[in-house]
Amino acid sequence: MKFLSDLISGISLGSVYAIIALGYTMVYGIAKMLNFAHGDVIMIGGYVSYCAMFYLGFPVWAAVLLAMLVCTVLGIVIEGLAYKPLRSAPSLAVLITAIGVSYFLQNSALLIWKADTKVYPSIVDGSLKLGQLTIPYVTLLTVAACVVIMIGLSIFTSKSKMGKAMRACSEDKGAAQLMGINVNRTISATFAIGSALAAIAGVLLCSSYYTLNPTTGSMPGIKAFTAAVFGGIGSIPGAFLGGILLGVIESIAKAYVPNLANAVVFAVLIVVLLVKPSGLLGKVVREKV
Amino acid sequence: MAIEKKKGLKKAALSDLITYLGVTAVFVIMSLLQSRGMLSRSLSGQLVPICCYVVMAVSLNLTVGVLGELSLGHAGFMSVGAFSGIIAAMCLQGHIASNPVLLLVAMVVGAFFAAIVGLLVGLPVLRLRGDYLAIVTLAFGEIIKDLINCLLVGYDSRGLHFAFNFNGKQNVDSLNLAEDGIAIIKGAQGAAGTTKLATFTAGFILVILALVVVLNLMRSRSGRAIMALRDNRIAAESVGINVTKYKLMAFVTSAALAGAAGALFGLNYSSLQATKFNFDTSILVLVFVVLGGLGNMRGSIIAATVLTILPEALREFADYRMLVYAIVLILVMLATNSPRLKAMLNRAFSPIKRLFAGKGAEKEAAQ
Numbered sequence: 001m002k003f004l005s006d007l008i009s010g011i012s013l014g015s016v017y018a019i020i021a022l023g024y025t026m027v028y029g030i031a032k033m034l035n036f037a038h039g040d041v042i043m044i045g046g047y048v049s050y051c052a053m054f055y056l057g058f059p060v061w062a063a064v065l066l067a068m069l070v071c072t073v074l075g076i077v078i079e080g081l082a083y084k085p086l087r088s089a090p091s092l093a094v095l096i097t098a099i100g101v102s103y104f105l106q107n108s109a110l111l112i113w114k115a116d117t118k119v120y121p122s123i124v125d126g127s128l129k130l131g132q133l134t135i136p137y138v139t140l141l142t143v144a145a146c147v148v149i150m151i152g153l154s155i156f157t158s159k160s161k162m163g164k165a166m167r168a169c170s171e172d173k174g175a176a177q178l179m180g181i182n183v184n185r186t187i188s189a190t191f192a193i194g195s196a197l198a199a200i201a202g203v204l205l206c207s208s209y210y211t212l213n214p215t216t217g218s219m220p221g222i223k224a225f226t227a228a229v230f231g232g233i234g235s236i237p238g239a240f241l242g243g244i245l246l247g248v249i250e251s252i253a254k255a256y257v258p259n260l261a262n263a264v265v266f267a268v269l270i271v272v273l274l275v276k277p278s279g280l281l282g283k284v285v286r287e288k289v
Numbered sequence: 290m291a292i293e294k295k296k297g298l299k300k301a302a303l304s305d306l307i308t309y310l311g312v313t314a315v316f317v318i319m320s321l322l323q324s325r326g327m328l329s330r331s332l333s334g335q336l337v338p339i340c341c342y343v344v345m346a347v348s349l350n351l352t353v354g355v356l357g358e359l360s361l362g363h364a365g366f367m368s369v370g371a372f373s374g375i376i377a378a379m380c381l382q383g384h385i386a387s388n389p390v391l392l393l394v395a396m397v398v399g400a401f402f403a404a405i406v407g408l409l410v411g412l413p414v415l416r417l418r419g420d421y422l423a424i425v426t427l428a429f430g431e432i433i434k435d436l437i438n439c440l441l442v443g444y445d446s447r448g449l450h451f452a453f454n455f456n457g458k459q460n461v462d463s464l465n466l467a468e469d470g471i472a473i474i475k476g477a478q479g480a481a482g483t484t485k486l487a488t489f490t491a492g493f494i495l496v497i498l499a500l501v502v503v504l505n506l507m508r509s510r511s512g513r514a515i516m517a518l519r520d521n522r523i524a525a526e527s528v529g530i531n532v533t534k535y536k537l538m539a540f541v542t543s544a545a546l547a548g549a550a551g552a553l554f555g556l557n558y559s560s561l562q563a564t565k566f567n568f569d570t571s572i573l574v575l576v577f578v579v580l581g582g583l584g585n586m587r588g589s590i591i592a593a594t595v596l597t598i599l600p601e602a603l604r605e606f607a608d609y610r611m612l613v614y615a616i617v618l619i620l621v622m623l624a625t626n627s628p629r630l631k632a633m634l635n636r637a638f639s640p641i642k643r644l645f646a647g648k649g650a651e652k653e654a655a656q
Contacts, residue, residue: 034420082619085627092359093626096579099572100622103615111608222427222568229424257455259477263435266428273425274413 001132006255007248012139012208014247015146019201020224021231021239022153023194029170029234030190033091036098037078039221040105041195045071045202046212047113050120060123067199075195076188083191084184102218109214117213120206142204149197150240157236166190170234223250226269232282241280305504308587309497315594316493323489331601339597340492341367341554344499346577346589348546351503353575354584355512356539357519358415359423362430363574366544367551368566369406370399372437374552375480375561379473380444382484392486396495396552403548404541406433411540415533430571437563438477445470479562480555487557495553496590499546503586506542515539580621 020042027035045067052063082101086094127136157163165186168176177183205220206212223246231242246265253264278284319336322328345367352360377398378391385391410429417425441452441459445467452463454476461472474480506512514535517525526532555561577596581588599617603610624630 028420034423082623085623085629088628089626092353092579092583093622095359096576097619097622099576100615100618103611104619107612107615111612226424226428229421233420259439260435260455263432266431269428270413270425273417273421277417277421 010248010251012142014244015142016205017224017227018146018240018243021228021243023197025228025239027194033094037101039217040102041198042202043217045199046206049203068196071195071199072192075191079191106214120212123207232279235281238281336489337487337492337557341550342593344550345574346593347499348543350578350589351543360426361423362426364566364570365430365433366403366547370403370548370551371555373402374399375555396549399552400545400549404545407541407544415536442474443472481560
């Protein structure tokens with residue numbers, strides 16, 4: 001029974017990872033950059049929703065919407081100010097800029113909301129009882145949100161005009177531009193979607209852990225990135241699968257070797273990458289000589 | 290052709306010489322200032338960490354700049370070096386009377402163990418490419434941090450005792466130390482009660498040693514093979530360069546230097562936790578390398594020094610200092626890499642440049 005409840009909490013944690021990883025993977029797929037500031041956008045989303053609920057008295061749904069709106073704008077602004085000028089720069093330069101943005105967001109949050117950990121309330125109370133098993137409604141909501149987002153994104157990228165433009169840009173930016181696709185606008189849109197997802201992930205993450213501080217986003221951010229790589233970076237179902245698996249592994253490892261939970265997660269990642277270097281569902285890119 | 294090549298070699302040797310002389314000059318000035326008591330407390334406390342970070346930056350530059358592989362777990366090697374160095378120093382404390390010798394032994398032990406871990410990590414990791422390699426080095430860095438966080442080490446007359454606190458239930462008592470025993474590393478509390486052996490002179494010698502190793506490697510046959518791998522792996526492979534051998538050579542050298550720097554760092558504080566060497570530290574060192582310029586050792590030294598002092602120097606901004614640091618970082622990256630900003634800066638500075646160019650031209654004309 002304990003195993004089952006660990007498994008369920010793992011799936012819930014994994015769903016949050018998956019939502020973050022979806023944002024990571026979309027941005028990576030199109031801009032070919034590791035957006036290290038993504039984790040901190042999650043944290044900002046958490047704070048915005050917290051403030052909306054506590055100081056402004058918004059209902060939960062409105063707080064989530066506000067957080068999504070703020071994060072979307074934030075994502076577009078970050079992309080426009082920090083990443084767009086570096087479109088042709090070497091990838092390491094972009095990586096360091098992303099790290100700079102991450103420091104900037106963390107320290108801004110530190111100044112605005114101070115360092116003390118805020119207690120974040122659960123957005124949905126109560127739990128479902130199945131025999132001996134209790135499943136909090138938050139868990140169900142998290143998993144449902146993750147599945148809906150995954151399916152929505154899959155349909156969006158395969159059917160809509162913007163989604164097709166995104167796939168075209170991720171395959172070949174030059175060719176996409178020649179076909180009349182506005183590459184800059186497409187990349188901005190990707191950042192907007194990724195950041196909106198980060199806001200949702202922020203609310204769900206905080207309401208399952210009940211805590212919020214300026215570094216809340218960094219570790220889940222790194223782990224979600226690992227999840228994206230685990231599932232094959234650039235692939236939407238891969239990010240979903242990687243996130244869920246990572247969450248389950250972490251939760252089960254925490255039950256048996258509490259001090260080594262993170263190490264176990266990363267060890268599994270290493271083994272997977274050594275056996276299948278492009279991740280579980282990643283595309284194998286043939287090398288041309 | 291031959292003359293040109295000779296000239297090129299001379300130029301490289303001259304550039305290395307300038308680096309050595311510059312480091313020595315800064316060391317001499319700093320030591321003089323320190324002995325006269327003219328350095329502020331915070332700055333003189335930072336001299337050894339600066340040396341450590343310089344060595345870290347130089348060694349990481351070997352992996353990232355010369356070998357061309359992004360490593361996000363460099364702090365892991367520093368951590369291995371720090372804790373193995375501390376263990377060595379604490380164990381041999383009673384047997385070696387001279388502190389500099391003890392420090393030397395600790396640094397050699399630190400470098401040795403970091404090199405072994407570097408070899409173990411490098412063998413699988415270096416088969417991957419690009420961002421995948423980066424994420425696996427990140428993963429190894431985190432694993433090393435977690436393992437050391439569980440480590441319990443004690444020393445008594447019967448020798449060394451090890452235990453792992455995996456389940457969170459073990460503590461120093463599980464080591465079963467004899468009465469005269471000392472606990473060196475206490476799990477999550479880390480090492481405490483370490484004798485501070487590190488000195489600025491030792492730091493300076495380590496910096497020079499790291500420079501000699503890395504610069505000579507770069508100018509050697511092996512170094513050229515490593516750089517050939519960076520520039521075009523397929524072409525290098527097809528002229529018979531052994532990929533695994535040269536990649537490992539660079540990676541293990543880099544890990545060993547990081548280990549020595551870690552040992553020096555560890556012996557500079559009376560207490561140290563494994564969490565000090567987390568992902569942020571790896572990133573910090575990577576920032577030094579990228580800001581200083583890939584493959585440019587002098588740049589790494591300058592960047593590591595300036596950026597270690599900067600947060601202290603920004604102290605008057607108090608709460609805003611890390612914010613200012615972040616903004617400086619972003620602006621520097623934008624100014625050095627964005628084509629539009631570069632052009633703008635060029636235009637802004639062009640009158641000054643013309644002034645200098647004009648003077649040079651006049652001189653030439655006079656001659």
